[in-house]
Amino acid sequence: MTDALSLDAPAPTRPDGVDADCWLACIDCGATYPPFEAVRYSCDDCGGLLEVRYADLPDWDAFSGRGVWRYADALPFETGRTGPIDPENPAGVSLPEGDTPLYEVPTIEADLGLDRLRVKHEGMNPTGSFKDRGMTVGVGAAAAVGVDRLACASTGNTSAALAAYGARADLETLVLLPAGKVAAGKVAQAAIHDARILEVDGNFDDCLDIVQELANRGEAYLLNSLNPFRLEGQKTIGLEILERFRDEEGGFPDRIVLPVGNAGNTAALYKCFRELVQAGALDRDDVPKLTGVQASGAAPFVEAIENGAETVKRWEHVETRATAIRIGEPVNAPKALPGVRETGGTAVAVEDEQITAAQRDLAGEGIGVEPASAASIAGLRKLRQRGEIDADERVVCLTTGHLLKDPEAATAASDDPEPVENDVDAVLDLVGE
Ligand code: F0G
DSSP: OOGGGSTTOOOOOOOTTOOSSEEEEETTTOOEEOSSSSOOSBOTTTOOBEEEEESSOOOGGGOOSSSGGGGGGGSSSSOEESSOOOTTSOOEEOSOOOOOOEEEOHHHHHHHTOSEEEEEEGGGSTTSBTHHHHHHHHHHHHHHHTOSEEEEEOSSHHHHHHHHHHHHHTOEEEEEEETTOSOHHHHHHHHHTTOEEEEESSOHHHHHHHHHHHHHTTSSEEOSTTSHHHHHHHHHHHHHHHHHHHHHHSSOOSEEEEEOSSSHHHHHHHHHHHHHHHHTSSOGGGOOEEEEEEETTSOHHHHHHHHTOSSOOOOSOOOOSOGGGOOSOOTTHHHHHHHHHHTTOEEEEEOHHHHHHHHHHHHTTTOOBOHHHHHHHHHHHHHHHTTOSOTTOEEEEEEOBBGGGOHHHHHHTSOOOOOOOSSHHHHHHHHOO
């Protein structure tokens, strides 16, 4: 890990030759670039991942308004615009997004024997997943650099969000999906928002290989989470959790548990915490422990954490009912592994049956989530059973996508509807008087 990714790293200083308030920096070699001068997803010098850095990092009192753009001072644009894009005056493209519920879940909380458990339901965003937070910034960045074709590889939610935000910005969108492995609701979203959908005979990682090559050849602007602007928007999940938890619970949560696919969200939450520490808005000791959960059939990130490895080894064969996280190579691992380790968190793999049970537990509290989202609760349960999480910890689980994204999984997890004659007595016979 480079020093810049340490929780003790000093706040960045503006590099020579950059006069904008933010810039791109390579997390490996430290090379810096102006933010919107050219299309760039990785370091020209060493190929490392880029991240956005800021000359001024805001404290809590800088934030006002609602949703993602409440946190504009921590983002590359001053605002998100709900109207048409204006190339002269770059801004985010907003639907709007964020401001999602932080539910109490008393039954699950008691069942797990935890003092405090809240669920941050990102399925309540405009297209039904946390990806909208990334897209409001990422599509704004695309407009700022002046591209006209947007592309992503996706297990489904990114494609749904890209299609909607692309439509809003009036930009062409191209999405590559692993054939037969994307939940119906997500394909329907991409289709109705008029993305060009290509189904690839391969898995998500193969789709991402192709999209990266298209982007390198200048054929499309990449809006996967390798795009550093996307992760800026996703930082706001962390900002919202911390602010609301502090206001409602009188302190920050001890731990945040979330599903891991490409580890973009894990990287984004860690960056959020690091910047708050650098701004003096969060004590280092108050940083929540980042805890990642994967399905056991697609768990290369968990493997790396368990083995203490510096890098993640790609799994060529992945399988899970939680198709959103059916991913063999978490491309943001260089940003996310330090996040888990520096915060004192961990990572755990869960079986598909445990994911389905957790999905039903959440449904029993009135919260509808897709399978990948329920992995967070399943992982928390496993860590509690193993004694790795104490009863007095205050925990937030992130649920990343809405139930209706994957109607087949919901149906498979539930009892079948019962046919009945078109007659009151027949209905009463069935349900009892
Ligand atoms: N949960 C859901 C519902 C997702 O759609 C994803 C990722 C994740 C969790 C994992 O997040 O990649 O930041 O670790 N979905 C991507 C997609 C890959 O294409 O929609 P991550």
